[in-house]
Amino acid sequence: MLLGPSLLLSALLFTIGVAGVLLRRNAIVIYMCVELMLNAVNLSFVALSQVHGLPGQVFVFFVMTVAAAEAAVGLAIILAIFRHHKSVDLRNINLLRG
Amino acid sequence: MHLPLVLSALAQDAGAVTEAGATLRTSVALILGLPLLGFLVNGALSLWKPTAKTAVSIIGPGVLLVAFVLAVLRFRELSGLWATAPAATQIVTFWSWLPVGSLKVDFAFQLDQLSMVMLLVVTGVGSLIHLFSVGYMKEDEGYARYFAYLNLFVAFMLVLVLGASFPMMFIGWEGVGLCSYLLIGFWFTEKANADAGKKAFIVNRIGDFGFLIAMFLMWQAFGSLSFQDVFAKAPQVLPAGGAVITAITLFLFLGCTGKSAQIPLYTWLPDAMAGPTPVSALIHAATMVTAGVYLVARSNVLFAMAPASQAVVAGIGALTALFAATIGLRQYDIKKVLAYSTVSQLGYMFLGVGTGAITAGVFHLVTHAFFKALLFLGSGSVIYAMHHAYHATHSHEDAQDMRNMGGLIRYMPVTGVLMLIATLAIAGIFPLSGFFSKDEILAFAFGRGEHEPAFRLFWAMGATAALLTAFYMARLMAMTFFGQNRTGEKEREHLHEAPWIMTGPLLVLGVLTIFGGWLNLPEFAAFLGHPEGLHHWLEPITAQGDRVAEGLGTVARLPEHGTEITLVLIASAIAVVGLVWGFWATNRKPTLAAHDAVPEEGFWKVLYHKYYVDELYDHAIVQPLVWLSSVVLWRKVDQGTIDGAGVNGVARLSAALGWLGTRLQSGQLTGYVTLFVVGVLYVLGMVAWR
Numbered sequence: 001m002l003l004g005p006s007l008l009l010s011a012l013l014f015t016i017g018v019a020g021v022l023l024r025r026n027a028i029v030i031y032m033c034v035e036l037m038l039n040a041v042n043l044s045f046v047a048l049s050q051v052h053g054l055p056g057q058v059f060v061f062f063v064m065t066v067a068a069a070e071a072a073v074g075l076a077i078i079l080a081i082f083r084h085h086k087s088v089d090l091r092n093i094n095l096l097r098g
Numbered sequence: 099m100h101l102p103l104v105l106s107a108l109a110q111d112a113g114a115v116t117e118a119g120a121t122l123r124t125s126v127a128l129i130l131g132l133p134l135l136g137f138l139v140n141g142a143l144s145l146w147k148p149t150a151k152t153a154v155s156i157i158g159p160g161v162l163l164v165a166f167v168l169a170v171l172r173f174r175e176l177s178g179l180w181a182t183a184p185a186a187t188q189i190v191t192f193w194s195w196l197p198v199g200s201l202k203v204d205f206a207f208q209l210d211q212l213s214m215v216m217l218l219v220v221t222g223v224g225s226l227i228h229l230f231s232v233g234y235m236k237e238d239e240g241y242a243r244y245f246a247y248l249n250l251f252v253a254f255m256l257v258l259v260l261g262a263s264f265p266m267m268f269i270g271w272e273g274v275g276l277c278s279y280l281l282i283g284f285w286f287t288e289k290a291n292a293d294a295g296k297k298a299f300i301v302n303r304i305g306d307f308g309f310l311i312a313m314f315l316m317w318q319a320f321g322s323l324s325f326q327d328v329f330a331k332a333p334q335v336l337p338a339g340g341a342v343i344t345a346i347t348l349f350l351f352l353g354c355t356g357k358s359a360q361i362p363l364y365t366w367l368p369d370a371m372a373g374p375t376p377v378s379a380l381i382h383a384a385t386m387v388t389a390g391v392y393l394v395a396r397s398n399v400l401f402a403m404a405p406a407s408q409a410v411v412a413g414i415g416a417l418t419a420l421f422a423a424t425i426g427l428r429q430y431d432i433k434k435v436l437a438y439s440t441v442s443q444l445g446y447m448f449l450g451v452g453t454g455a456i457t458a459g460v461f462h463l464v465t466h467a468f469f470k471a472l473l474f475l476g477s478g479s480v481i482y483a484m485h486h487a488y489h490a491t492h493s494h495e496d497a498q499d500m501r502n503m504g505g506l507i508r509y510m511p512v513t514g515v516l517m518l519i520a521t522l523a524i525a526g527i528f529p530l531s532g533f534f535s536k537d538e539i540l541a542f543a544f545g546r547g548e549h550e551p552a553f554r555l556f557w558a559m560g561a562t563a564a565l566l567t568a569f570y571m572a573r574l575m576a577m578t579f580f581g582q583n584r585t586g587e588k589e590r591e592h593l594h595e596a597p598w599i600m601t602g603p604l605l606v607l608g609v610l611t612i613f614g615g616w617l618n619l620p621e622f623a624a625f626l627g628h629p630e631g632l633h634h635w636l637e638p639i640t641a642q643g644d645r646v647a648e649g650l651g652t653v654a655r656l657p658e659h660g661t662e663i664t665l666v667l668i669a670s671a672i673a674v675v676g677l678v679w680g681f682w683a684t685n686r687k688p689t690l691a692a693h694d695a696v697p698e699e700g701f702w703k704v705l706y707h708k709y710y711v712d713e714l715y716d717h718a719i720v721q722p723l724v725w726l727s728s729v730v731l732w733r734k735v736d737q738g739t740i741d742g743a744g745v746n747g748v749a750r751l752s753a754a755l756g757w758l759g760t761r762l763q764s765g766q767l768t769g770y771v772t773l774f775v776v777g778v779l780y781v782l783g784m785v786a787w788r
Contacts, residue, residue: 021771030767094765 006047013040027078027088031071038067125172126190126207129165129221130256136161136249144242151241158245159228162252166221173214180211184638187326189262196265203323208262212639215460215632216259216392219467223384224252226603230475231376233600234482244284244374251277255385259392263324264313267393271309271357274386275302281381282373294372301366305356312349315342329399329642338403338650347400347407351414354390360448361418364441365712371433375478378433383440383474384467391447391463398456398643405652408452409552412543415448416556416563421709423566427573428698428705431498432477435574439524440470442563446539449560453553454647454654455542456640457618457633462539464632465531465614469523472607476517479596479604480578483510487585487592495586500574501692505583509593512601514579516608521575523611525568526673529626531614536564537669538620544665545657561672568676569683576684584691622663 013036020033042060049056082088139157143150179186188209196203209217228248235244251274258270275298283295317323319342320331336343354360359367370382381387394401394411401408419442426438443466450459483506484497495502507514523530526537540560547554583590595601618632647653656662690696698706707713762773 018775022768022775025768090767093767097763097765 003047003050007044010040010044010047013037013043025089025091027081027090027093030090031074031078034074035067035071038063122172122188122209123190125168126209126260127192129168129172129217130207130253130260132161132165133249133253133256137246137253140242140246140249144240144246148239148242151236154242154245155232155236158249159225159232161249162221162225162228165252165256166218166225169214169217169221172209173218176209176214180638184211187638189326191262200321201317201323203263203265206262206266206324207257207260208325209260210639211635211637212392212395212460213259215464215636217256219464220252220255220259220385223467223471223607224255224380226606227376227380227384227471227475230379230478230600230603231374233597234376234478235374238374240284244281247277247280247284248377248380251281251381251386255389258389262326264316264328265323267396268306268309268313271353271389272306274381274389275299275306275357278302278370278381278386281377282370284373284377291372294366294369298366298370301363302356305353305363308349308352308356312346312353315346315349319346325396329397332399332403333642333646336403338646339405343400344404344406347397347404348410350393350397350400351390351407351411354393354411354448355414356390357393358387358390358444358448359441360390360414360445361421364418364422365715367441368434368437368708371431371437375433375474375481378437379471379474379478382437383470387440387444388447388463388467391444391451391459394448394451395456395460395639398451398454398640399646401451402454402643402646402650402652405650408454408652409550410452412449412452412553412556415445415450415452416543416559417445418442419445419449419563420559420566421445423563423570425705425708426570427566428702430500430692430695431496432480432500432503432574432578433474433498435500435570436470436473436477439473439567439570442567443470443524445563446536446560449543449556450539453539453543453546453556454643454652455539456643457636458535458538458542460636461618461632462535464617465523465535465611468607468610468614469520469530469532472516472520472604472611473524475600475604475607476513476520479510479513479600480506482596482600483593484585486594487589490592491586491588493586493589495589496692499692500577501689501695502584502586503578504581504585504689505579506593507579508583509590510595512595513604516604517579518575519608520611521571522677523614525571525677526564526669527677528670529615529623531611531617533670533673534615534618534620534623537666538618540564540669541620541656541662541665542654544661545655546652548655548657549651561669564669565672565676568673569680572677572680573684576681577689580681581685582688584689586691620662622659622666 017033017035017037017040020036021030024030024033042063045056045060045063078088081093085092136157140154143154176188189206190209191204191206193205194202195205228245231244231248235241238244254270254273254277256270258267258274261267261270279295279299282298283292286292286295313323316328319336320328322328322331332343356363367382367387371378373382401411422438422441422445426435426442429435429438443462447459447462447466450456450462480503481497484503488495488497519530523532526533540557543553543557543560547557585593616627616631619626619629621629623629644653657665697703704710762769
């Protein structure tokens with residue numbers, strides 16, 4: 001039921017997430033885009049569980065848990081960066097430059 | 099004991115190459131090993147106990163005397179064998195040296211009539227010169243080192259003359275070159291001496307290159323390098339007069355021009371006089387420099403197959419004989435005169451062997467070893483006396499300059515008389531040794547000129563050189579031993595004859611110089627004794643070459659009896675005229691001592707400066723080479739190309755690649771993510787459209 005449209009929506013959301021990560025510079029926005037990608041994946045898990053059974057739906061809960069943990073850590077890091085740089089613009093954060 | 103048995107067994111095997119018996123094996127091992135042992139012991143003494151001069155004086159000449167005695171014993175034995183089986187060449191194989199694929203070179207030595215002659219000359223004359231050195235060098239600090247080098251030289255020289263293949267001969271060939279270098283630069287603290295050693299070594303490398311190329315060509319053509327195989331196969335495999343055999347022989351001869359100081363590579367020999375005088379006698383007159391003549395005589399089959407090469411050998415020989423003799427006319431250093439004389443006499447030997455008269459060439463080699471060793475040792479005796487006289491008065495005059503000598507026969511009569519005998523011998527006065535050997539060469543050249551007119555020209559050059567030889571030797575004697583003494587008032591009192599250890603060998607050489615001609619008396623002198631001794635002795639060696647030459651119609655023959663007598667009379671007249679003229683021209687007006695001498699003028703100046711050949715070589719070859727190596731090869735090729743493009747180029751390439759790598763590490767998170775996404779898309783694409 002509605003498998004095709006669901007997966008299409010999932011792909012659309014994922015692509016928007018990827019585009020956001022690639023194009024935006026604000027760490028908070030990028031973080032939100034990452035969340036968007038995770039949820040796009042969750043949507044496809046749920047949709048595909050119609051075909052493959054329950055484990056897909058179970059997996060969604062794991063993803064959500066990990067995403068929550070990641071939110072805690074990620075936001076803490078962003079906060080620390082903001083304190084240091086007075087900005088969350090990733091263009092200014094380039095300590096890894098060779 | 100069992101020796102007669104061995105000999106008779108060998109004799110039955112007439113005409114075949116025989117593997118030598120145990121006695122001969124031991125003898126050869128000892129003859130070669132003793133000088134080597136002498137080198138090791140004397141070398142060790144020179145390093146750890148250079149003051150042990152008595153031990154060195156016994157070991158140095160001792161090993162050689164024993165080797166000489168052994169050689170004489172083997173000579174007596176084998177001459178008995180060869181009387182019945184002339185072609186029974188004795189091969190002594192010690193071990194297989196180079197078994198590489200189909201190339202097999204044994205560490206083997208060969209005793210036949212030719213190597214026996216060389217063996218006796220090298221050990222015999224070598225022993226005398228070693229004895230002389232005991233007196234000449236006794237006050238030198240490097241006494242032990244000197245005898246170590248001298249012993250090593252003899253060991254290598256024996257390898258050269260006894261080796262049974264071209265590579266074995268090459269070992270000796272290179273070894274004597276090394277010892278020559280070491281002994282020329284024996285007093286290496288003076289740069290000129292060290293330079294002379296280097297010059298000899300480097301000029302010889304050019305010749306050795308020719309020898310090597312010749313060996314490569316022979317290996318390609320015959321598949322073997324042993325004398326037996328090469329000389330047996332050559333006439334069957336290669337067409338006579340063909341390009342290959344001509345190339346082989348010419349490259350061999352290039353080796354000879356280096357080692358035996360022929361045009362164009364002769365320039366090192368006069369400079370080699372920087373070494374001690376006995377060294378000049380042994381290495382640069384009697385033995386090493388004759389190695390080239392030995393090589394041509396040994397390879398007479400190959401040369402007989404290439405008449406063009408023979409003409410080159412004879413022509414270069416005749417030209418060298420004449421050219422060097424003219425330079426000898428105007429030298430003042432007594433050893434330089436003798437050095438150019440040696441170059442000139444070597445030219446005669448090559449004229450002989452080039453003409454195809456192998457026996458004549460070898461005969462002159464032997465007699466020259468006698469009289470030139472005598473001349474050099476005599477000059478050594480003179481220099482010894484002069485040096486002591488100047489040393490006693492703390493004078494810094496040149497002890498080798500003939501302008502500082504004169505009238506020495508009153509102070510050193512033995513040396514003077516013996517050198518006079520040698521002078522008459524080298525000039526060609528009947529019946530001294532040089533007369534017979536030189537005339538035989540000239541007669542054969544004249545005889546071959548009957549069909550090949552070029553050889554008449556060579557004969558004329560040789561005859562002219564004989565006149566000059568007589569002239570410069572008479573000049574040498576007149577300046578050194580006759581006329582007014584110019585050494586100096588105080589110095590004169592210190593002039594005296596050399597000790598017996600030096601005059602003794604001179605006396606022996608004097609006897610050999612007088613009677614050396616009896617080795618190979620010509621037919622017309624048969625009233626003096628058995629004629630053509632050496633010729634018959636060497637017949638087994640020269641027979642095959644003569645057969646080849648017979649087929650080609652290039653065989654060297656003596657002219658008719660009447661013509662030969664005429665030639666002999668002409669040669670004798672030339673010698674007498676040269677001698678008288680030389681004495682007269684030198685003593686016509688008094689000679690000035692070296693420090694009063696006026697510079698030479700006109701053509702004499704050109705002769706005094708040796709035709710400026712050294713300068714010519716310097717400008718034409720040495721300096722362009724130095725320019726090429728310093729400017730082109732060093733700055734452009736090495737520093738520019740190899741260092742620039744090669745070594746530094748690789749470094750720069752790595753640095754550039756590394757720099758590109760750092761551009762990827764932008765530190766921008768977006769950049770990494772972009773790459774990540776592209777990578778994922780690529781992998782997905784691979785999976786989807788596999």
